[in-house]
Amino acid sequence: MSLRLYDLAGADPKLRFSPYCWRTKFALAHKGLAVETIPWRFTEKEFIAFSGQERVPVLIDGEKTISDSWAIACYLDDAYPDRPSLFGSAAARSPTRFLNAWADTVLNPGIIPFVLLDIFGKIDPKDRDYFRSNREQRFGMTLEAYGAEREKRLPAFRQSLTPLRTMLAAQPFLAGERPAYADYIVFGSFQWARCISSFALIAPDDPVFAWRERMLDAFDGMPRRALAA
Amino acid sequence: MSLRLYDLAGADPKLRFSPYCWRTKFALAHKGLAVETIPWRFTEKEFIAFSGQERVPVLIDGEKTISDSWAIACYLDDAYPDRPSLFGSAAARSPTRFLNAWADTVLNPGIIPFVLLDIFGKIDPKDRDYFRSNREQRFGMTLEAYGAEREKRLPAFRQSLTPLRTMLAAQPFLAGERPAYADYIVFGSFQWARCISSFALIAPDDPVFAWRERMLDAFDGMPRRALAA
Structure with missing residues (x-):
């Protein structure tokens, strides 16, 4: 068994920041599956062309190639049913x-x-x-304009976390008493932000903050040890 | 077995419009449990004081009284495990x-x-x-001011349905191939709107619209037969 994962990297190859790749790395850790990660940059489309698309994560498991973090999670639970389930049951997917x-x-x-x-x-x-022209086209403005005044956007962003906050005031993890893929999906986003930026997205008194701390301790602290901003 | 449900009603006692009561009525129908509904009005707090709180739905099952639609759904799946499950599995809750x-x-x-x-x-x-003063305090403006310019709010509202739309473009029901409590939660909101208002919340070409049509046909068309605006 030899799993390999194309994983978005920064100028420093140890900087791994894609939220979607983090979902997959947490899923692999949950299932206790070792993986060799291959640092990949945005413009290296030809390196993953064999997967039939242009985005990471791309997981290679023997003869199989799977892309898209959701498809990878479903694949892992189907292919490794004897290992801890990512969803807990078919009905939970x-x-x-x-x-x-x-x-x-x-x-x-x-x-x-x-x-x-x-x-x-x-x-x-x-x-x-590539990044500048692709993102400026997507957002219809310069990176600098889109990133400006982020402090002004903060109240609306924190308000958008209300469904998470409601859940996490009632139970320790999104999946219940223990973390599972529901948590990895959302934590992947916060791990992305943490690795690439020192901006304080969540207030320390927010139940979401306490949950993120618990998630940073998952897998013996693997998420906390990742190169971060 | 005799189940009774306090169910928010309008001036016309056949008009039942609470989204939370609809969740419970769909849950009871899913489990094949007959229920006697008791029309209840906002100001009849004393009629449900025995439940220890002031909101409907309140379900009475023999000696037991349960309030809060989420607690009722969990109760029904626990108390009637031999009937079709609302969640499909414990892990799906x-x-x-x-x-x-x-x-x-x-x-x-x-x-x-x-x-x-x-x-x-x-x-x-x-x-x-009661309704005017309670809601005007909650929203910090008159009912008329809050309801004004609803057409202007429509694009943002429809944008807020993106997660639903994404799901329903990929599968027929939120719970998968068949409807379950995940669907009843969300459909309860649209049934609320449909019963009380003729405003077109969803565009006919939206996958959410097609899903709502499928939900209106659930339980042999019970939701479609409800008194609507």
């Missing part, structure tokens, strides 16, 4: 997928303005032209 | 609870401006003073 959709479409877009300039400053120099 | 938190804190507050004046127009006359 669908509601967990809503968390995935929420993180993809609300949480991650909400975090971007706070970390965009930090990302630009830490990616490999060869990625910078 | 926690991620479904995130959907519950999202509906409570994002979806329902998002719908309120579109239906507030319709509610005011259809509640029992004895409820009107």
Whole structure:
């Protein structure tokens, strides 16, 4: 068994910051599966062309290639049913997928303005032209304009965490008494922010903050040891 | 076995519009449990004082009284394990609870401006003073001001449905191939809106619209037959 993962890296190859790659690394750790990560940069599309698409994470498991963090999580639970389950049951996948959709479409877009300039400053120099033109086209303005006034955006961002906060006031982890893939989805986003930026996204008295601390201690502190800003 | 449910009603006792009571009625239907509903108005706090709180739904099952729609759903799955499960598994409860938190804190507050004046127009006359003063204090403005310009709020509301839309583009129901409590949580909100208001919250070409149509056909069309605006 030899698992390999293409993992987004910065100019420093030890800097690994993709929220989607973090989901997969936490999923692999949860299942107790060792993985060799391969640092990959935004412009190295040809290195993952064999996967039929242009984004990481890309997981290689023997003869199989799987891309998309959600598909990888489902694959891992199906391919390794004797290891701890990421979802807990087949029936739990669908509601967990809503968390995935929420993180993809609300949480991650909400975090971007706070970390965009930090990302630009830490990616490999060869990625910078691509990153700037791609993101400026996506957001319809310069990186500097999009990242400006992030303090002003903070109250609305913290307000957007209300569903998380409501959950975490009632139970220690999103998946219940112990963390599982529901937690890794959301924590991947905060780990992304933590690795690339020192901006304080969450107030220390927020139940989300305490949960993030618990998640940083998961897997014997592996997330906390990652190179961070 | 005799189940009774206190169910928010309008001036017309057949008008039942609480999103939280709808969650419970769908949950009871899913489990195949007959229930006698008792029409209840906002100001009839003393009629449900025995439940130790002031809101519906309140379910009475023999000696037991349960309030809060989430607690009722969990109770029903625990008390009637031989009937179809609302969550599908114990592990599915926690991620479904995130959907519950999202509906409570994002979806329902998002719908309120579109239906507030319709509610005011259809509640029992004895409820009107209470409803106006309670809601005007909550929103910090008159009902008329809060409900004004709802057309302007529509794009942001529809944008807020993105996580739902993402899910429903990939699978027929939020719970997967068949509806379950994840669907009833969210559909309860749209059924609330449909019963009390004729405002077109969802565009007909939205995957959320097609899902709502499928949900209206659930339980042999019970939701579609409810008195609606």
